[in-house]
Amino acid sequence: MRALSTLFKRSFSHGVHPDEFKERTEGLPTQRMPFVNRYVLPLHQHLGAPSKAVVSSGQRVLRGQMIAEPGGFVSTALHSPVTGWVRDIGPHRHVDGRFVPAIEIEADPYATQRLAVKPALDWKALSMEQLIAEIQQAGIVGLGGAAFPSHVKLSLPEGQRIRHLLINGAECEPYLTNDHRLMVERPDALIRGIQIMREKLGAAEAVIGVELNKPDAIDALHRHILPEQPIRVVSLRVKYPQGAEKMLIKSIFGREVPAGQLPRDLEISVNNVGTVVAVADYFEQGMPLIERVVTVSGPGIAYPANLIVPLGTPVREVLRFCGGLKEETREVILGGPMMGMPLASLDAPILKGSSGILAFTAAETARPKEYPCIRCGRCVEACPYFLNPSRLARLAKARLFDEMKAFNVTECVECGSCTYSCPSGIPIVQLIRTAKDSMRRRQGKEQ
Numbered sequence: 001m002r003a004l005s006t007l008f009k010r011s012f013s014h015g016v017h018p019d020e021f022k023e024r025t026e027g028l029p030t031q032r033m034p035f036v037n038r039y040v041l042p043l044h045q046h047l048g049a050p051s052k053a054v055v056s057s058g059q060r061v062l063r064g065q066m067i068a069e070p071g072g073f074v075s076t077a078l079h080s081p082v083t084g085w086v087r088d089i090g091p092h093r094h095v096d097g098r099f100v101p102a103i104e105i106e107a108d109p110y111a112t113q114r115l116a117v118k119p120a121l122d123w124k125a126l127s128m129e130q131l132i133a134e135i136q137q138a139g140i141v142g143l144g145g146a147a148f149p150s151h152v153k154l155s156l157p158e159g160q161r162i163r164h165l166l167i168n169g170a171e172c173e174p175y176l177t178n179d180h181r182l183m184v185e186r187p188d189a190l191i192r193g194i195q196i197m198r199e200k201l202g203a204a205e206a207v208i209g210v211e212l213n214k215p216d217a218i219d220a221l222h223r224h225i226l227p228e229q230p231i232r233v234v235s236l237r238v239k240y241p242q243g244a245e246k247m248l249i250k251s252i253f254g255r256e257v258p259a260g261q262l263p264r265d266l267e268i269s270v271n272n273v274g275t276v277v278a279v280a281d282y283f284e285q286g287m288p289l290i291e292r293v294v295t296v297s298g299p300g301i302a303y304p305a306n307l308i309v310p311l312g313t314p315v316r317e318v319l320r321f322c323g324g325l326k327e328e329t330r331e332v333i334l335g336g337p338m339m340g341m342p343l344a345s346l347d348a349p350i351l352k353g354s355s356g357i358l359a360f361t362a363a364e365t366a367r368p369k370e371y372p373c374i375r376c377g378r379c380v381e382a383c384p385y386f387l388n389p390s391r392l393a394r395l396a397k398a399r400l401f402d403e404m405k406a407f408n409v410t411e412c413v414e415c416g417s418c419t420y421s422c423p424s425g426i427p428i429v430q431l432i433r434t435a436k437d438s439m440r441r442r443q444g445k446e447q
């Protein structure tokens with residue numbers, strides 16, 4: 001841990017301090033991944049209703065062309081990442097191994113792959129409703145991992161307003177450096193995106209929260225913010241999960257978002273740096289969300305990298321571009337090590353919410369032997385949401401779901417701080433996650 005982080009107190013209560021492991025990629029400039037032959041775009045890669053395909057098998061598509069429209073208000077559009085042909089619309093392997101409806105596109109090897117974009121949009125001339133509709137059509141979602149449709153976040157109920165636009169540049173997950181590189185390499189685009197969102201929301205100021213382990217990003221932002229712009233950069237202590245929305249609000253504004261409420265109830269809108277850059281790219285260049293920055297790292301990777309990857313690229317192809325997996329690799333994770341998901345198949349595609357691909361060897365994936373709970377309270381000390389993880393784990397094992405609800409399991413963001421801190425090796429977050437899945441399925445059946 002860097003000594004600098006101890007000098008500052010901008011933080012929240014509880015949380016943990018996992019090793020960062022960012023040194024492998026934090027200094028590597030972002031490269032563009034070459035086009036591959038085949039792309040798979042699941043229709044459901046954001047929170048909410050799946051998108052609805054508007055193309056058919058065999059159809060020619062252009063890079064940037066809409067291939068699926070929003071399936072409702074809490075849903076977004078999907079665009080082709082390449083010029084080519086729709087090869088199939090049907091079940092394809094998803095990240096968790098299930099088969100889900102997806103559009104498969106074969107790239108045209110002779111096409112220029114020039115973007116089929118609309119001209120830049122005069123965002124100042126758009127009403128808030130028009131801007132929200134454009135962001136939905138652009139397919140923009142939260143790129144920090146949650147993939148929550150951004151236009152929904154910007155749609156405020158009658159009478160509500162936003163005072164602070166909070167930009168999440170914490171990137172607290174170990175290994176990941178994709179947001180870090182965006183802030184270093186594209187601070188101008190980030191600031192222009194902030195300008196669009198701040199002005200349209202009518203927010204008095206924008207605040208960018210960045211952990212202190214990214215001094216070059218903090219410096220780049222300071223150099224690009226003009227004195228007359230109401231934008232502040234706030235340095236944050238290095239701590240996990242600093243990037244969780246409610247933790248970020250606590251660290252920066254010292255305010256708690258009460259259970260069951262949203263940041264907007266405190267007149268705050270939180271957006272990830274990648275999301276804001278995507279907004280700038282759409283309004284200035286007409287580019288919908290067809291690619292994202294992905295960190296490829298971990299001891300099992302031959303050549304770690306930060307890459308701009310077209311959505312739908314199979315993980316196998318990204319790994320091949322990075323020199324392939326080392327023989328001793330045992331597990332590949334999509335996302336960060338704390339909240340990411342182990343991949344059931346390397347054929348799974350890069351999704352809008354895929355911030356990283358991490359390859360781990362036996363040393364990192366060895367599960368500790370599980371012992372009975374010794375009631376040490378470390379998980380309670382670690383939980384940033386002030387839950388009682390040990391009790392939730394016990395209730396999850398006993399499948400006492402109603403009791404779990406009574407103990408606020410819905411507030412759990414599955415950050416994994418409890419599991420990380422447990423000396424008995426109890427897979428607390430995994431038990432909670434499985435229980436929440438069962439609860440969702442039960443609720444679905446009842447409905």
Ligand code: SF4
Nearest residue numbers: 383412414415416418
């Ligand atoms: S109970 Fe949930 S929110 Fe609390 S530490 Fe565990 S995973 Fe994180």
Ligand code: SF4
Nearest residue numbers: 373374376377379422
């Ligand atoms: S950290 Fe582990 S051993 Fe300690 S109270 Fe929590 S569940 Fe029990």
